[in-house]
Amino acid sequence: MLTSSTATGTFFGITAISTLLALAILLCLKFLLPRDVLPGVLQLRGVPLLGIMPEYLSQGMPRVIESLTTVGGDGISYAKVFNVTLVSVHTPAMIKAVLAFPEENASRKGRPGSMNWSPFQTLLRLIGKSLFTYTGTEVNHQRLAYTQEFNSGKANAAAFKTIARIVTAHVDTLTNSAASTEIANFKLSTDAFALALWGEHLYGNASHHLDRQVLPVSERIVHLCGSPWPSIWYSFLALIRLVTPGKPTWDEANLRCQVGEIVDRNFKILEQHERNDPALEIKAMRRISMLSGGGRTGPFSQFAVEFAHLNVFGGHHSIGSLIVWLLIELDRHPDSLATLMTEIRDIDPTNISFLTTKTPYLDAVLNEVHRLYPTVHATVRVINRETRLATSKTPVTLKPGMLVYLSILHLHMSTDYWGADAAHFVPERFLKPEATKNPAFMPFSSGPRSCVGYKFANLAIKVYLVRLLQSCAVQVVDHGHKVKIDTLLETERPVAVRLSKACAQDCGH
Numbered sequence: 010m011l012t013s014s015t016a017t018g019t020f021f022g023i024t025a026i027s028t029l030l031a032l033a034i035l036l037c038l039k040f041l042l043p044r045d046v047l048p049g050v051l052q053l054r055g056v057p058l059l060g061i062m063p064e065y066l067s068q069g070m071p072r073v074i075e076s077l078t079t080v081g082g083d084g085i086s087y088a089k090v091f092n093v094t095l096v097s098v099h100t101p102a103m104i105k106a107v108l109a110f111p112e113e114n115a116s117r118k119g120r121p122g123s124m125n126w127s128p129f130q131t132l133l134r135l136i137g138k139s140l141f142t143y144t145g146t147e148v149n150h151q152r153l154a155y156t157q158e159f160n161s162g163k164a165n166a167a168a169f170k171t172i173a174r175i176v177t178a179h180v181d182t183l184t185n186s187a188a189s190t191e192i193a194n195f196k197l198s199t200d201a202f203a204l205a206l207w208g209e210h211l212y213g214n215a216s217h218h219l220d221r222q223v224l225p226v227s228e229r230i231v232h233l234c235g236s237p238w239p240s241i242w243y244s245f246l247a248l249i250r251l252v253t254p255g256k257p258t259w260d261e262a263n264l265r266c267q268v269g270e271i272v273d274r275n276f277k278i279l280e281q282h283e284r285n286d287p288a289l290e291i292k293a294m295r296r297i298s299m300l301s302g303g304g305r306t307g308p309f310s311q312f313a314v315e316f317a318h319l320n321v322f323g324g325h326h327s328i329g330s331l332i333v334w335l336l337i338e339l340d341r342h343p344d345s346l347a348t349l350m351t352e353i354r355d356i357d358p359t360n361i362s363f364l365t366t367k368t369p370y371l372d373a374v375l376n377e378v379h380r381l382y383p384t385v386h387a388t389v390r391v392i393n394r395e396t397r398l399a400t401s402k403t404p405v406t407l408k409p410g411m412l413v414y415l416s417i418l419h420l421h422m423s424t425d426y427w428g429a430d431a432a433h434f435v436p437e438r439f440l441k442p443e444a445t446k447n448p449a450f451m452p453f454s455s456g457p458r459s460c461v462g463y464k465f466a467n468l469a470i471k472v473y474l475v476r477l478l479q480s481c482a483v484q485v486v487d488h489g490h491k492v493k494i495d496t497l498l499e500t501e502r503p504v505a506v507r508l509s510k511a512c513a514q515d516c517g518h
């Protein structure tokens with residue numbers, strides 16, 4: 010009897026284990042084997058089971074976007090990174106459609122906790138809430154405050170005096186010391202200019218970056234947002250419950266503390282100014298606070314505090330980078346430089362109406378540089394709810410958890426939208442007014458979440474360029490600079506620049 014019951018037990022045991030194993034294998038196969046998740050859409054295939062994970066981990070998101078856009082297809086392609094689907098959408102119409110999706114269907118950050126590769130989820134943990142990651146009714150209020158402060162002609166006219174003053178001080182420092190100066194890494198210099206401008210404009214403190222704390226903190230945030238590793242590490246920690254989904258890790262909290270220290274210090278300096286001289290012209294940070302419920306004195310609004318955190322990460326990079334690319338392209342194209350000099354040689358860079366109405370060629374040059382070198386070269390949306398996207402052949406169904414990449418750089422470089430010379434610097438294309446309306450031109454994105462600060466940035470860049478080119482001749486020392494597509498678009502190596510005062514006067518520039 011004993012023998013027979015043992016045999017029966019063993020039999021049931023083996024059957025149960027085999028059934029469980031078979032189920033586990035079936036589940037794994039269902040989970041891991043390549044499936045046609047987007048029927049009719051071309052797939053960039055990688056290695057079995059992992060998909061393009063090796064490429065993603067070794068080279069990061071930008072490389073994956075590049076590979077996905079080269080797959081081509083009907084303006085849409087996709088790849089699997091293990092069990093996550095990355096979709097690239099690359100026609101103007103489809104990009105605009107995705108950017109216009111309601112936020113319940115697609116947002117920048119998606120859900121915390123689950124494997125989520127969105128750089129905005131990392132940004133949220135590093136700097137806390139900002140307009141980038143807000144959804145819901147607050148968005149419209151915040152966008153209005155930003156637009157009033159940074160994208161309105163009136164506000165920028167008021168900011169112009171500060172911009173001109175900071176530009177003049179910066180360019181004078183660069184050019185005053187000797188007849189000719191060589192600067193080994195000009196981006197550091199333009200970053201310093203942009204940081205001084207933000208410091209002065211927001212807090213009345215042009216030297217807030219001089220302790221060398223702001224730039225490294227900001228660079229680290231930019232780097233972490235573009236790298237896949239923080240997301241992987243975070244998902245692992247969330248899985249073993251060492252972090253609460255949405256909350257920063259220990260390292261991230263540390264960096265966030267450093268951001269907080271910079272912000273606190275800036276606010277203290279502004280409050281000190283206000284106490285010392287109550288009649289002081291209201292600084293932009295106080296105005297932003299007043300636009301969002303704060304008083305003329307006393308505590309700053311939550312929105313102002315959030316903007317201050319965001320500004321540590323994003324205030325200077327795009328301004329500095331654009332100026333560097335402008336100098337590279339003008340150095341490569343002496344004819345364009347000569348045309349530009351004819352237009353700007355005698356204008357008064359301290360008079361805003363000259364810069365906003367009488368510089369069509371300068372505007373064309375700037376737009377062409379925005380086209381060839383969009384600092385924000387791509388963005389991302391996480392699908393939250395099943396959503397249909399029309400393609401030229403047949404609609405596709407985007408499923409929750411999919412990550413949709415939108416490559417602005419790809420649009421800007423496409424011969425389909427810009428003609429055979431798409432890869433070349435031809436500012437003249439922007440002399441035709443319809444060029445800025447080209448649906449494939451979106452350096453500041455498009456739709457309900459497009460950039461709310463581009464007019465301020467463009468104005469600062471223009472004042473800087475005019476002042477610099479009027480003061481000295483600029484020569485980019487080493488040629489052949491290439492694009493490096495990181496979190497943001499950068500130069501592959503530092504750009505050395507020679508500034509010569511004598512030449513600016515004698516060479517007829």
Ligand code: HEM
Pocket residue numbers: 117140141142152155159327328331383384385388389451452453454455457458459460461462463465466467
């Ligand atoms: C050359 C300079 C700039 C470039 C190329 C640029 C580019 C962009 C792009 C492409 C987006 C949309 C990203 C997306 O859809 O995910 C964006 C959004 C945004 N930008 Fe800019 N930007 C610049 C300057 C500025 C400045 C000076 C400010 C500061 C006020 C600013 C504040 C913002 C904010 C807050 C958003 C988010 C808007 C929202 O979610 O509603 N930007 N920018």
